[in-house]
Amino acid sequence: MYSNKVMDHFQNPRNVGEIVDADGIGEIGNPRCGDIMKLWIKVENGYIVDAKFKTFGCGAAIATSSIITELVIGKTIEEAEQISDQAVVEALDGLPPLKMHCSNLAAGALKKAIADYRNKQNVS
Amino acid sequence: MELIYLDHAATTPIRSEVMEAMLPYLTDKFGNASSIYGWGRQARKALDDARASVAEIIGADFNEIVFTSSGTESDNMAIKGAAWEYRNKGRHIITSSIEHPGVLNTMKSLEKEGYEVTYLPVNAQGLICVDDFKQALRDDTILVSIMHANNEVGTIQPIAAIGQIAHEHGIIMHTDAVQTAGALEVDVNELNVDLLSFSAHKFYGPKGVGALYIRKGIRLVPLIHGGNQERRRRAGTENTAGIVGLAAALELADKERPEFTGKMIHLRDKLIDGILKIPHTRLNGSRTQRLPNNVSVCFEFIEGESLLLNLDMQGIAGSSGSACTSGSLEPSHVLLALGLKHEIAHGSLRLTLGKDNTEAEIDYVLKALEPIVHRLREMSPLYHS
Numbered sequence: 001m002y003s004n005k006v007m008d009h010f011q012n013p014r015n016v017g018e019i020v021d022a023d024g025i026g027e028i029g030n031p032r033c034g035d036i037m038k039l040w041i042k043v044e045n046g047y048i049v050d051a052k053f054k055t056f057g058c059g060a061a062i063a064t065s066s067i068i069t070e071l072v073i074g075k076t077i078e079e080a081e082q083i084s085d086q087a088v089v090e091a092l093d094g095l096p097p098l099k100m101h102c103s104n105l106a107a108g109a110l111k112k113a114i115a116d117y118r119n120k121q122n123v124s
Numbered sequence: 125m126e127l128i129y130l131d132h133a134a135t136t137p138i139r140s141e142v143m144e145a146m147l148p149y150l151t152d153k154f155g156n157a158s159s160i161y162g163w164g165r166q167a168r169k170a171l172d173d174a175r176a177s178v179a180e181i182i183g184a185d186f187n188e189i190v191f192t193s194s195g196t197e198s199d200n201m202a203i204k205g206a207a208w209e210y211r212n213k214g215r216h217i218i219t220s221s222i223e224h225p226g227v228l229n230t231m232k233s234l235e236k237e238g239y240e241v242t243y244l245p246v247n248a249q250g251l252i253c254v255d256d257f258k259q260a261l262r263d264d265t266i267l268v269s270i271m272h273a274n275n276e277v278g279t280i281q282p283i284a285a286i287g288q289i290a291h292e293h294g295i296i297m298h299t300d301a302v303q304t305a306g307a308l309e310v311d312v313n314e315l316n317v318d319l320l321s322f323s324a325h326k327f328y329g330p331k332g333v334g335a336l337y338i339r340k341g342i343r344l345v346p347l348i349h350g351g352n353q354e355r356r357r358r359a360g361t362e363n364t365a366g367i368v369g370l371a372a373a374l375e376l377a378d379k380e381r382p383e384f385t386g387k388m389i390h391l392r393d394k395l396i397d398g399i400l401k402i403p404h405t406r407l408n409g410s411r412t413q414r415l416p417n418n419v420s421v422c423f424e425f426i427e428g429e430s431l432l433l434n435l436d437m438q439g440i441a442g443s444s445g446s447a448c449t450s451g452s453l454e455p456s457h458v459l460l461a462l463g464l465k466h467e468i469a470h471g472s473l474r475l476t477l478g479k480d481n482t483e484a485e486i487d488y489v490l491k492a493l494e495p496i497v498h499r500l501r502e503m504s505p506l507y508h509s
């Protein structure tokens with residue numbers, strides 16, 4: 001039911017873990033099934049230089065978490081902000097219809113991490 | 125890679141002896157049992173033999189067995205058939221909150237027709253309390269339907285006690301014995317039941333064939349109208365090969381039960397004890413009132429689908445009650461009824477043994493499971509090692 005790309009990211013998830021001195025942290029729960037994702041980003045000169053995640057969820061949730069870290073690393077905050085649920089799904093060569101909502105997790109956590117980063121910038 | 129099938133509560137393969145018994149009725153002996161000539165008589169004889177054999181095994185009479193298309197159909201036929209037939213006596217039905225959808229959704233449909241249904245709660249082990257049942261009885265209660273054993277957590281209910289009380293009140297007693305027929309000794313008189321459903325594919329018979337025991341004197345409005353088959357209780361040309369397969373499979377299960385039960389309980393307990401050594405893991409259901417082949421556990425901090433995918437990559441087939449595997453994105457109603465929180469039910473795993481599983485397979489599973497659980501926990505934001 002899952003594409004090879006999904007299975008690859010599920011079996012060998014990229015960038016699992018936490019960033020101790022992260023510049024932005026986003027945590028989001030999936031209201032549909034109760035899964036949770038947490039994303040840490042490190043930002044230098046407006047560029048996301050590192051991203052790590054932890055996810056409590058299904059195969060699709062883990063794969064979307066993994067691929068979004070790949071998608072954001074090297075992008076500017078403004079570019080990363082443009083990444084949609086759809087872009088995450090496409091990067092994984094699609095998801096089964098019942099699993100489309102799982103991609104919200106990754107895109108949502110990213111938006112929150114960016115908002116958190118901006119908040120911290122404004123404060124300091 | 126070794127392939128280890130541990131989902132026998134979902135379905136089982138057809139045994140070779142059963143296949144052999146069925147084959148003639150899919151080829152040469154293809155006649156319609158209602159026909160008068162040799163081919164017809166051949167099919168009729170096969171149906172009669174199957175019915176006699178099934179009846180004997182469950183302590184019933186020949187005419188008390190109706191063959192159906194599935195356990196689900198048997199459940200529907202028993203519940204709707206009795207509710208419709210006896211609607212002038214009352215409109216109240218008692219069931220449990222952990223029934224199979226074949227029962228639960230049938231109840232929901234009757235509620236839409238104006239019947240009232242009481243869903244008895246279960247305790248943390250998944251057991252119904254007989255006192256709760258007594259409390260739920262009403263003057264207009266016409267039917268009780270409680271499953272013999274639960275398909276997810278394996279809890280065996282006190283059916284004989286409940287059936288006795290139902291009978292003292294003149295109420296019809298149905299049990300869904302889909303998980304117990306073949307696996308346990310099932311005797312309709314010892315269980316005090318009037319209606320009992322079972323399904324061949326759970327005991328090494330073919331899919332798409334089931335049976336319903338209907339105690340003499342109980343009338344049911346048929347679901348399927350048509351010809352005179354099954355004494356007009358269930359119309360449609362009989363699935364001769366399937367019915368022959370059901371009977372052959374039940375005979376074998378009945379004969380070999382003493383040999384397999386002990387072995388299965390040993391492997392079950394080994395699997396349970398091994399899994400519970402993993403920290404933050406709990407057993408679902410009862411340790412004692414439990415099907416010989418059922419292992420159901422929850423691993424905290426991880427999700428069932430990702431666990432199943434990992435097991436599958438190692439050749440191990442199991443199932444889960446996690447929301448992410450359910451299709452409805454709701455966690456299993458059974459695990460919730462046991463009082464588990466959503467996030468705990470999320471990490472559920474059910475492994476159900478069959479007669480051919482070996483000790484070596486259980487060792488392999490236990491060895492594979494630990495690192496998978498560890499890896500998924502390391503990935504979980506809820507887990508702090």
Ligand SMILES: Cc1ncc(COP(=O)(O)O)c(C=O)c1O
Nearest residue numbers: 194195196224226275302303323
């Ligand atoms: C307890 C129980 N009842 C009913 C059924 C339905 O049986 P069938 O698959 O033959 O429709 C099953 C199995 O799926 C079951 O486990």
Ligand code: FES
Nearest residue numbers: 033035058102448
């Ligand atoms: S996140 Fe639960 S179904 Fe995917």
